[in-house]
Amino acid sequence: MNPIGIRRMQMLDIEAVMKVEQASFSTPWSQQAFESELKNELTYYLVLCEGRKIIGYAGMWIIVDEAHVTNVAVLPEYRGRGLGEKLMSSLKEAAAARGAASMTLEVRPSNRAARSLYEKLGFVRCGLRRNYYTDTAEDALIMWCRRL
Numbered sequence: 001m002n003p004i005g006i007r008r009m010q011m012l013d014i015e016a017v018m019k020v021e022q023a024s025f026s027t028p029w030s031q032q033a034f035e036s037e038l039k040n041e042l043t044y045y046l047v048l049c050e051g052r053k054i055i056g057y058a059g060m061w062i063i064v065d066e067a068h069v070t071n072v073a074v075l076p077e078y079r080g081r082g083l084g085e086k087l088m089s090s091l092k093e094a095a096a097a098r099g100a101a102s103m104t105l106e107v108r109p110s111n112r113a114a115r116s117l118y119e120k121l122g123f124v125r126c127g128l129r130r131n132y133y134t135d136t137a138e139d140a141l142i143m144w145c146r147r148l
Contacts, residue, residue, distance in 0.1 A: 067100040
């Protein structure tokens with residue numbers, strides 16, 4: 001088994017990230033969306049690797065002193081091993097290092113595993129976005145972590 005590591009996402013990683021994205025979301029982002037994100041100076045993306053294989057990723061926007069998580073995903077066959085927590089903890093550390101004092105995200109109410117992880121990492125429910133998810137019209141819970 002190869003060691004698990006986390007590093008900054010690069011343009012060359014997008015093809016592998018797309019595989020994680022497509023395996024994780026019913027309405028995946030496009031390759032062009034990821035390319036735009038990586039060109040934006042307000043964004044910061046990490047990849048989770050087993051050896052050279054990308055098995056997960058996470059990204060955020062940092063605006064002034066707030067970080068907004070855009071996406072977090074781990075390949076289905078790697079879930080349940082604490083890797084999402086490792087990835088999110090690294091994202092929080094990167095946000096704090098870049099001047100963010102708090103972090104926010106949206107999550108499906110039906111995604112109990114993600115909600116549990118975010119709560120474990122200090123996020124609390126602070127609101128609701130009605131009909132947020134275009135594929136199902138499911139609402140999104142707005143969660144905040146006020147201290148990084």
